[in-house]
Amino acid sequence: MIHFSQVYKRYRNGHEALRRVTLHVERDELVFLTGHSGAGKSTLLRLIMLAERPTRGQIIVNDQNLARLAGRRIAYLRRQIGVVFQDHKLLADRPVFDNVALPLIVAGVPHREIGRRVRAILDKVGLPAKESHYPIMLSGGEQQRVGIARALVNRPALLLADEPTGNLDPDLADEIMALFYEFNRHHVTVVIATHDFRHFQSTEQRVLELRAGELVGSGDVR
Amino acid sequence: MSAYLLRHLQALIGCLGRLARAPLPSLLTVTLLGVALALPSALFVMVDNIKRLSAAWEGRPQISAFLSVGLAEADARGIAETIRQRRDVEDVVFVSAASSFDEFKASSGLGATLDVLGDNPLPAVVVVYPRATAQDPASLSRIAEELAKLRHVEHAQLDIAWVRRLNAIVALFERAVLLLAGLLGVAVALIVSNTTRLAVADRRDEIELVDRVGGTGAFIRRPFLYAGALQGALGGALAWGMVGGAIVLLAAPAQALSASYGGTFSLRGMGVVAGCALVGIGGALGWVGARVAVGWQLRRLRPA
Numbered sequence: 186m187i188h189f190s191q192v193y194k195r196y197r198n199g200h201e202a203l204r205r206v207t208l209h210v211e212r213d214e215l216v217f218l219t220g221h222s223g224a225g226k227s228t229l230l231r232l233i234m235l236a237e238r239p240t241r242g243q244i245i246v247n248d249q250n251l252a253r254l255a256g257r258r259i260a261y262l263r264r265q266i267g268v269v270f271q272d273h274k275l276l277a278d279r280p281v282f283d284n285v286a287l288p289l290i291v292a293g294v295p296h297r298e299i300g301r302r303v304r305a306i307l308d309k310v311g312l313p314a315k316e317s318h319y320p321i322m323l324s325g326g327e328q329q330r331v332g333i334a335r336a337l338v339n340r341p342a343l344l345l346a347d348e349p350t351g352n353l354d355p356d357l358a359d360e361i362m363a364l365f366y367e368f369n370r371h372h373v374t375v376v377i378a379t380h381d382f383r384h385f386q387s388t389e390q391r392v393l394e395l396r397a398g399e400l401v402g403s404g405d406v407r
Numbered sequence: 408m409s410a411y412l413l414r415h416l417q418a419l420i421g422c423l424g425r426l427a428r429a430p431l432p433s434l435l436t437v438t439l440l441g442v443a444l445a446l447p448s449a450l451f452v453m454v455d456n457i458k459r460l461s462a463a464w465e466g467r468p469q470i471s472a473f474l475s476v477g478l479a480e481a482d483a484r485g486i487a488e489t490i491r492q493r494r495d496v497e498d499v500v501f502v503s504a505a506s507s508f509d510e511f512k513a514s515s516g517l518g519a520t521l522d523v524l525g526d527n528p529l530p531a532v533v534v535v536y537p538r539a540t541a542q543d544p545a546s547l548s549r550i551a552e553e554l555a556k557l558r559h560v561e562h563a564q565l566d567i568a569w570v571r572r573l574n575a576i577v578a579l580f581e582r583a584v585l586l587l588a589g590l591l592g593v594a595v596a597l598i599v600s601n602t603t604r605l606a607v608a609d610r611r612d613e614i615e616l617v618d619r620v621g622g623t624g625a626f627i628r629r630p631f632l633y634a635g636a637l638q639g640a641l642g643g644a645l646a647w648g649m650v651g652g653a654i655v656l657l658a659a660p661a662q663a664l665s666a667s668y669g670g671t672f673s674l675r676g677m678g679v680v681a682g683c684a685l686v687g688i689g690g691a692l693g694w695v696g697a698r699v700a701v702g703w704q705l706r707r708l709r710p711a
Contacts, residue, residue, distance in 0.1 A: 264621035
């Protein structure tokens, strides 16, 4: 699903965010991406969603060579990738329904279909009956669920989560993680960037660790 | 195709909604655009009226052919008839020597003093009005030359200096108005560009998010382009209204002035075609302004 080979990312200010990163994430896999803040986790995710381009190296996502994508094809790639942000990035002036519906509206899904799919996904993340609430009326955990619903409403093949539990207390964080596992069972490839080792201490999932922009070991650290 | 139309409709309704939700700033922008568009439009209307005025009032150029002094009136009338037969002449007015003398006597105030002269020192005059097709300066000069060569015509006076001057002034003025219109057109685009820039900055989070979840550039641009075009078109409509209002306010004084000169001139406003063109031009300028602003902002969001 994701293939990095010899990827470097150097910013214009000279900071080398990623160095010689080669990694592979298989279809239907759930992997953790860890490392200290500033180790390059966010940069790596941003390269996958083509928010930035690598300085060197090849990246293939969902069988598409990202170097060959430009213009509206970038937009079409992003429709195949759901993204969950640490700070949710919900639109405060829109109700939950509109927030979740955004990727569908953008993709030109018919109106009736939008209603059906938004309600279905809100139901799955445990937020039925909240569709007309505004984000400010929800708790932090609920807001993150809305963010996850928005990331998954378009049925993406790949879900990227950048510190999805960073602002949540442990119980809520566990609930959110349970959601990710649940969707992974439904054939969504999941990459979770986190420095909260609690999440992967007891799992069988692969953990990729970045240290100062480099992948530690073979990219399969336990 | 219907999904495509639906999305355009959505964008249009969305920007109408935003316009309605923030009526005051929108109103200010539209008024600003209206004033910027009204100024050159009003000047164009003015030039149009001046042209009509000069054409209707004194715009008919004329050539005065002065005949030999002492020519018998019958011969003089014969010459006038000959000139009337010319293909490039619309009409001639014959002023006999006697009536020239009488007129001069009356208007000069010399009255009976002139009777001392005995013989009439004034020539008969044939005032020649060329056809509309022969009213350009070159044709007028040619006609005057040809008239001067006729027998018994002493001299042909072309009253062309003022025609040339007026035409030159109108042309100059027209050019100036065109330049001004160009400048104000740029101003309109810049005004819309600036409001669009602010609107984009205002909705930056939303734009970034739409970009992240796979919105195409066209999708992101669309509402801003509609808003820009709508503002421009409304500004154009407002300008049309302003010019119309000015015409209404000026109609009565203009008529009074014209009447005092014995004329029947009335001001003409913008026609429906010109008005619609103004709305269209406003909309196009708004679209261009918005396109520049949103394109520039979007490029900063995209990877190189």
